[in-house]
Amino acid sequence: MTRTSAPVDAPGADAWEGLVTTALLGTDRRTPPGAAPGPDAPLALLDAAAVETVRRRAGLRPARAAERPQAAPEDVRPALPPAAARRLAMLLADRPGPSGGGRRGAAPDLTELLPQWLALANARGFAPPPQVLPALLDAARGRTDLRPAALGFAGPRALWLARLNPDWRFALRAAPGGGAALPHLQDDDGVRRLWQEGLFAERVALLSALRSRTPAAARDLLASTWGTERAEDRLMFLDSLREGLGPDDEGFLEHALADRSRNVRATAAELLSALPGSALAARMAVRAEACVAIDHTRSARPSGTGGGIPGGATQTTVTIAVEAPHECDPGMERDGVVAKAPAGRGERSWWLGQLVEAAPLGTWSRRLGGRTPRDIVALPVADGWQGELHAAWCRAAVRQRDAAWSRALLGDPSAPEAGGPGAVSLAERAKLLGTLGAAERAEWVAGFIAAHGLSEAFQLLGVCAVPWAAPLGRAVVDALNIARDAGSYPWSFSGVMGLAERCLDPSEASRLDALLAVPDEPENASPGAGGYWAEAFQRLVTTLRLRAAMAEELGAA
Amino acid sequence: MTQQGVRWTADQVLALAPDAASRKAGSKLGAAGPWSEAGSSDEGTVWGLCKGSGSKPYQTVVDIADAAGPAYKCSCPSRKFPCKHALGLLLLWAADEAAVPPGQAPEWAAQWAAGRRERAEAKKAGAGSGAPSGSADPEAARRRAERRAERVSAGAVELEQRLVDLLRGGLATAEQAGYGLWEETAARMVDAQAQGLAGRVRELGAIPSTGPGWPVRLLEECALLHLLGRGWQRRDRLPAGLAATVRSRIGLPSSPDGPPLRDRWLVLAQYDTTDPRLTTRRIWLHGAVSHRTVLLLSYGAAGRAPELALPVGLSLEAEVSAYPGAGQPRVALGEQFSAPAPAATRPPGVTTAQAAARYGDALREDPWLESVPVTLDRVVPTPDGDSWQLADADGDAALPLTPAARSRPGLWRLVAVSGGAPVRVFGECGHQGFTPLTAWPEGPGDAVALC
Incomplete structure (x- = not known):
């Protein structure tokens, strides 16, 4: 507020200044205005100051208004149901406890449920009540993994708000489409101007926003300045073409294969090889085919190894022979093959791996006698090349998102040697599962857990769709039950437990009731384990109930 | 009473929580807690069994009929009050009629509630008959008040001397003198039973560290303190209303003796301020008919929520009576004629x-x-x-x-x-x-x- 400036008060202002100066210096050094020096001077000063203080306060007037902020854009989504709004406030108010604190207790961890809540709310297309936006932005600020969902849910008003508070700048950078810093994507001039004059982050945001709407326009925009970009920037920009990649991009990517920067070339080659119809894929197919063949000369030889060959397509023992490339010619290098092998790897197997990985998987059926992927994977490979070859096929199946090949490479989940061909690691299997449909994925992992238990299942469970399909959920609960009966402590399974809390279908809660009791301790059990298990299961059940309530509040069946 | 008919809002329940941790724990139990055999009776008793980590579930019962605030009992060992189970039960009751259906209270819950109400009745009756006996010795009360007034007067004189010393030497010295000096003076005011003065004095000590412009603020506060002391010394010559204001600013106890004012009160705001010893809750109410804005104060000992909880947006039909003092907004809540219920009304505004x-x-x-x-x-x-x-x-x-x-x-x-x-x-x-x-x-x- 401003002090009043009416003329009648002008002397008042002076009087007040005089009083303050006198008070600062002390009446011993300075006599208050209008008072006699002496022992009563301080009291006179206090009297006068009291009058002035009340007078100044009583005369307060509003200040001049500053420039009003622009109105926030309208959020057209329907408002959140009241119960869901309260739940959100509660989830946002929950701060994670001190990390690394051993036992997790029986109460659910609300912060772990926030991502799920946001996903549900986004799927239902609700708008948040404006008053939770600050808490939502704070949550997104603290957890980068939450940002896309939280900012998407927060909507246009959150971006408006973020521009007023420096703490929330990240939202402007991270927002899909970069928020209001971006011009309207139909505004060609605006887009071009920002592309030419914007900061790197703004340009990346612009490019990915445009790419998600009209892939071709984004590619053309990038092509318009491609020659003048710095190498690091070219790499980042090229990477944003990953989204919406299609056959139309081939020309541009072929051009990028001749780039000065090796990393740019490698990325371009990788993108091209994900397009099975591209010229690069065809060239790689030719090269790879030259290295892999059915070896008929050996087919007469009896199989010496113990690898059980399914008596399928062929009667005689057919073997795959591998002849790795002898050199990495300039053509290969241009197509993205890295000539120098990492330390500890043979050059020729290194080159082979890259060729097979980039060749379209469709090549092999043709090349290897019209066999199906499953038959091909089952064939023995001569001279110890199996590991190298299968690993490359795995990478190709993931890159080309080929379900048939993934299925073949994954093999039967209950097979020994932790399932599937030995060449396939857990990480690779998780990636292969990603190419399958949700139901098939869940079924495979369920089979794996039933056969091998939970100790290696964590990574595989991570790629399964949430909530877990019924067979998968049952397999996990059964395996936890077995682990409890085996007498170990629940925290050996805390990773899987945490996943189960978030991913198990809430309708499974009733099946868990029997597990809540503290069991009698078997002789060989770890002391007290039973109680901890009961606590862990209780926490699981409570979390499931909470999730059911969450879904119901959001109107999701 | 119609209290029992209306289920509360979740906000209303959560306002009862003694701290944020209880609020959190209670809301977890509210939606997903392992409740069984829960119910609520027409008399305003809510009960339920909550499965904890032990083999025997906790018995939780809440009596919401009392206008002075709900009462709780839970067999859990928590020392929080109300405990998370009581909060969770009330949340469940507020949110989900099916989970806490109306019914007959089981033995253990009914017994407690009945015993409580009996005691309350007895107390009320005792208070009714005891009131005359409390003031049976007006002479003694008068003497006590007089002694206290003398002590306040002595305190006010001493304070005046401190202010005079300060201004003689100049405020600039206050910056170096620091906190201790004022703490000591504040303690003397507490001894003189003048809490209001003590509070103001304590704040004086903090002003020199509040950044630019502190001399102005310090002089203002010194002058107002001086004004208050002077007001006290000459209270006999002040108009009655102003004299009462001075007494209440000094910190002398008073009781709400204004005529009861019945209105439909809308809760405008509720907020707590805490210091190490005391939590003070301020609740602003606006009367739909009287257009008055009044203040309810409620206190809780450290770590305990004040009993009165009226979340923003509710409105209730009730009588209030004002505390003495001109221009004082403080009132006491008298009889309530309706349970607080959500209201869509808004107070009228000004420029x-x-x-x-x-x-x-x-x-x-x-x-x-x-x-x-x-x-x-x-x-x-x-x-x-x-x-x-x-x-x-x-x-x-x-x-x-x-x-x-x-x-x-x-x-x-x-x-x-x-x-x-x-x-x-x-x-x-x-x-x-x-x-x-x-x-x-x-x-x-x-x-x-x-x-």
Whole structure:
């Protein structure tokens, strides 16, 4: 507020200044205005100051208004149901406890449920009540993994708000489409101007926003300045073409294969090889085919190894022979093959791996006698090349998102040697599962857990769709039950437990009731384990109930 | 009473929680807790069994019939009050009629509730008959009051001397003197049973460290303290209303003796301030008919929530009676005629200029007043350099926010609710600026608490 400036008060202002100066210096050094020096001077000063203080306060007037902020854009989504709004406030108010604190207790961890809540709310297309936006932005600020969902849910008003508070700048950078810093994507001039004059982050945001709407326009925009970009920037920009990649991009990517920067070339080659119809894929197919063949000369030889060959397509023992490339010619290098092998790897197997990985998987059926992927994977490979070859096929199946090949490479989940061909690691299997449909994925992992238990299942469970399909959920609960009966402590399974809390279908809660009791301790059990298990299961059940309530509040069946 | 018929809102339940941790734990138990055999009776008893980590479930029962606030009993070992089970049970009751159906209380719950009500009746009867005996010795009471007045007078004289010494030497020395000096004086005021003076004196000690402009603020506070001391010494010559104001500012106890005022009271704001010994809860109410804005104070010992909980947006039909003193908004809650229930009404608002004038007018009756409760209508939260103001949507005047309000998270809720559009804001308007406490969006929507 401003002090009043009416003329009648002008002397008042002076009087007040005089009083303050006198008070600062002390009446011993300075006599208050209008008072006699002496022992009563301080009291006179206090009297006068009291009058002035009340007078100044009583005369307060509003200040001049500053420039009003622009109105926030309208959020057209329907408002959140009241119960869901309260739940959100509660989830946002929950701060994670001190990390690394051993036992997790029986109460659910609300912060772990926030991502799920946001996903549900986004799927239902609700708008948040404006008053939770600050808490939502704070949550997104603290957890980068939450940002896309939280900012998407927060909507246009959150971006408006973020521009007023420096703490929330990240939202402007991270927002899909970069928020209001971006011009309207139909505004060609605006887009071009920002592309030419914007900061790197703004340009990346612009490019990915445009790419998600009209892939071709984004590619053309990038092509318009491609020659003048710095190498690091070219790499980042090229990477944003990953989204919406299609056959139309081939020309541009072929051009990028001749780039000065090796990393740019490698990325371009990788993108091209994900397009099975591209010229690069065809060239790689030719090269790879030259290295892999059915070896008929050996087919007469009896199989010496113990690898059980399914008596399928062929009667005689057919073997795959591998002849790795002898050199990495300039053509290969241009197509993205890295000539120098990492330390500890043979050059020729290194080159082979890259060729097979980039060749379209469709090549092999043709090349290897019209066999199906499953038959091909089952064939023995001569001279110890199996590991190298299968690993490359795995990478190709993931890159080309080929379900048939993934299925073949994954093999039967209950097979020994932790399932599937030995060449396939857990990480690779998780990636292969990603190419399958949700139901098939869940079924495979369920089979794996039933056969091998939970100790290696964590990574595989991570790629399964949430909530877990019924067979998968049952397999996990059964395996936890077995682990409890085996007498170990629940925290050996805390990773899987945490996943189960978030991913198990809430309708499974009733099946868990029997597990809540503290069991009698078997002789060989770890002391007290039973109680901890009961606590862990209780926490699981409570979390499931909470999730059911969450879904119901959001109107999701 | 109609109390039992209306189920509470979740906010109303959560306001009972003694701290944030209980609020959290209670709300977890509310939705997903392992409750069984829960129910509620027409007499206002809510009960349920909650499965804990032990083999025997906890027995939780709450009596919500009492107008003075709910009573709880739970067989859990928690020392929090109410415990998370009681909160969870009430939340469940508030949210889900099917989970807590009406019914007959089981033996263990009915017994407790009946015993409690009997005791309450007995107490009421005792209080009724005991009142005359309490004042049976008016002579002794008068003598006690006199002795206390003497002590306050002695304190006021001593304080005056301190102020004189300070101003003789100059405020500049106060910066070096620091806190200790004032703490000592404050302790003397506590001895003199003048809590109000003690509080003001303690604040004096903090002013020199509050940044630029502190000499002005220190002189203002010294002058007002001096004014209060003088007012006390000459209380016999003051008009009765002002004398009562002085007594209440000094910190002398008083009782609500105003005539009961019945109205439909809308809860405008509820917020707590805590110091190590005491939690003070302030609840602002607005009367639909009387158009008066009054203040309820409720106290809780450290770590305990004050008993009275009235979340923003509820309204209740009740009588209040004012505490003595001119221009004092404080009242005591008397008889309640309805349970607090959500209301869609909003208080009428004024412009920023009218709000500032209202504060000026109020100083006439109470010159020590820091702020007055005001509802501003059609104001836009507007950034102003490092600070914020509430600007009239239809004029070019604005009230700046107080420095404290600027750093509170409530500011951003206010800005978010506004989104650049005019809002209605209830808050406290004083010489330091405006402290927003509650906001209503331009369109339809519930009140949003900012404090």
